[in-house]
Amino acid sequence: MAELDTSSGSNRKKGPGVKKSKKMSTRVDLTPMVDLGFLLLTFFIFTTTMSLPTSMNLYLPKDTDNPEEQNKIKDNSALTILLGKDNNVFYYEGILDNNNASTNFRSSNFGLGEDGIRSVILKKKRSTDDKDFMVVIKPSDECTYKNVVDILDEMTINVVKRYAMVDISDVEEQLVKATEASGGSN
Amino acid sequence: MARAKIPRKSTSIDMTAMCDVAFLLLTFFILTTKFKPAEAITVTPPNSVSDKAAPEKDVVLITINPEGKVFLSMDNEEKKEIVAETLNKEKGLNLNINAFKKAQFFGTSFSKLPSFLALDEEQRRGDNIPGIPCKDSVNNEVTDWLRIIRSAYMGSKMNLLVKGDNKSKYPAFKNVISAFKKNDLLKFQIITNPEAVPIGSELYRQAKAAVK
Numbered sequence: 001m002a003e004l005d006t007s008s009g010s011n012r013k014k015g016p017g018v019k020k021s022k023k024m025s026t027r028v029d030l031t032p033m034v035d036l037g038f039l040l041l042t043f044f045i046f047t048t049t050m051s052l053p054t055s056m057n058l059y060l061p062k063d064t065d066n067p068e069e070q071n072k073i074k075d076n077s078a079l080t081i082l083l084g085k086d087n088n089v090f091y092y093e094g095i096l097d098n099n100n101a102s103t104n105f106r107s108s109n110f111g112l113g114e115d116g117i118r119s120v121i122l123k124k125k126r127s128t129d130d131k132d133f134m135v136v137i138k139p140s141d142e143c144t145y146k147n148v149v150d151i152l153d154e155m156t157i158n159v160v161k162r163y164a165m166v167d168i169s170d171v172e173e174q175l176v177k178a179t180e181a182s183g184g185s186n
Numbered sequence: 187m188a189r190a191k192i193p194r195k196s197t198s199i200d201m202t203a204m205c206d207v208a209f210l211l212l213t214f215f216i217l218t219t220k221f222k223p224a225e226a227i228t229v230t231p232p233n234s235v236s237d238k239a240a241p242e243k244d245v246v247l248i249t250i251n252p253e254g255k256v257f258l259s260m261d262n263e264e265k266k267e268i269v270a271e272t273l274n275k276e277k278g279l280n281l282n283i284n285a286f287k288k289a290q291f292f293g294t295s296f297s298k299l300p301s302f303l304a305l306d307e308e309q310r311r312g313d314n315i316p317g318i319p320c321k322d323s324v325n326n327e328v329t330d331w332l333r334i335i336r337s338a339y340m341g342s343k344m345n346l347l348v349k350g351d352n353k354s355k356y357p358a359f360k361n362v363i364s365a366f367k368k369n370d371l372l373k374f375q376i377i378t379n380p381e382a383v384p385i386g387s388e389l390y391r392q393a394k395a396a397v398k
Contacts, residue, residue, distance in 0.1 A: 030201030037208030044215035055347065055375035056236035060367055083356070118387070139356045145250065146352035148359060149232040149376060156235055159388040167360075 058152065061164065077132035079124045081117065081151060082168065084176045085142030089117050089151075093124060096172070105175060110150060117151070121158045135163040140176055227251050227291065227311075229351045234378035235389065241345040241375070246335055248328070249291070250350035254358035255317025258331055259291035268338040273299070276334070293317050295327055320361040328365040336369055349377040 082090040089108040096104060108117045125133055135155060139148050148165075155163045168176075227249050244265075249257040260266050270286040273279050277296050285303040293315040294302040302315070320328040336344070346366070350359055366374060383390045 029198065030205045034201050034205045034208055037205060037212055041208055041212045041215060044212065044219050048215055048219040053231065053240045053377050054234065054236045054238055054380045055240040055377050056234050056238070057373065057375050060363065060372040060374075062367075062370070062372060112384075118384075122388070139360075141355065141357050143356045144352060145350040145354045145356060145359050146232040148356055149234060149350075149378060152376075153234040153236075153378075153381075157384060157387045157389045159392060165363075 056149075056152065056156070077128045078134045078136055079121065080136040080138060082172055082176050083137070083139040083143035083147045083151065084180050085140070086180075087144075087147060088176075088180055089147075090176055090179060091117070091120055096175075105179070107179060110147075118154060118158065121154060121160065125158065125160065130161075133160070133162065135160050137163060137165045138168040138172060139165070140168050140173055227257055227293075229349055230353075231349055231377050231379055232352050233381035234376075235381055235383045236378060237380060240347065240377055243345070244339070244343055245345050245347055246332075246339075247347045247349060247377075248362055250348070250354045250358050250362065251317070252351040252353040253317075254354050255293065255315070256320050256328060256358060256362060257291045257293040257315070258318060258328070260335065263287050265335070265338045269334050272334045272338065292331075295319050296330070320358070320365060322361070326361060326365050326368075328362055329368050332365055332369045332371060336371065346371055346374040347377055348374055 076094040078094060080092050080096070082092075084090060087110055089110060091106060091108055092104045094104070108115055108120050110117060112118065121135065137148075137151055139151075152163075152165075154160075229249055229251055243261070245259075245261045247259045249259065251257070260269070266287045267283060270281050270283045273296070274281055274283075279296060279299055281300055282303055289303060289310070290307075291310070292299070292302070293310075295316070295318065298316075302310070318327050318331065320326045348359070348362060366372070383393060
């Protein structure tokens, strides 16, 4: 393939004293070079990581013991989301007490359906005053880190401006456990 | 029978153009590629819609592996030296400062740190290292680490990052956060993998409105 043009072409008449030089073809066979090029190319395509890790900011509130400095949640404008094990999500609106525990405490999931947590958040957001709307996230000890990040991400997706992460209370934990034990959904 | 003579065509094709393309792409991929450093701790971070690139300088990274073990790593060697000196002074650990600077991550209690640094790089893997103890608020050594690191970074910017595995349980994360709170480090970033904004969601509409 890598041919050298050795044919001395037409014997043109040269002037006296002009040496007859062999004419070499300037064409080089590039096939091996292309082979090498594509080999390396394949290697780099496979090893490259196009998506760099991203980061989401999270600001923590300062812990304060002084009740006057703490933000108060208005009774009905808050949505509390509880994270259970096996990607279970539970929520209630406003305040949970013994009277309304059976009706107010509902289960949800990370799906996109009607009872998915996204539509729950949106529904609540639309029905309450934007100033007062607040989401309280209470992850239980059983939920995974992914669940927590997912729910924080839901806040970004649904443009919830005020949300807080709070430790779960014993009552709520019991309720989550009991609901999970009884078969989950409602 | 007289046959028409078919002119013989050369089989060699001009490869120059193909070669050009191949090397152009090759150059592109060589320049854009970035090798992942071999990770001693394997962690798969969750996805998020955030599109902010994670910072790369002055990083203080807290890693939570699937079993909930907590590891700490820093990239700034000068600060590491300060941290090592402070540790030696405060806890009397007698650490080898050079080994401390070279260590990619830390994952033991303070008392075991000298023997951890004596280990080979190969042996320091997430599986056989106990992790920094932070099980409860009483014995939370992450708080101590952060206090020392924070004073080392006094006056300069420090990027506090948390990288957790999908499968790790929440309590480990909670304990790390409570260590942050105790040190008044109220701003931190969570490392995630990028994900597309769901079509039709509020954020999607907002982003579209901003473009128009």
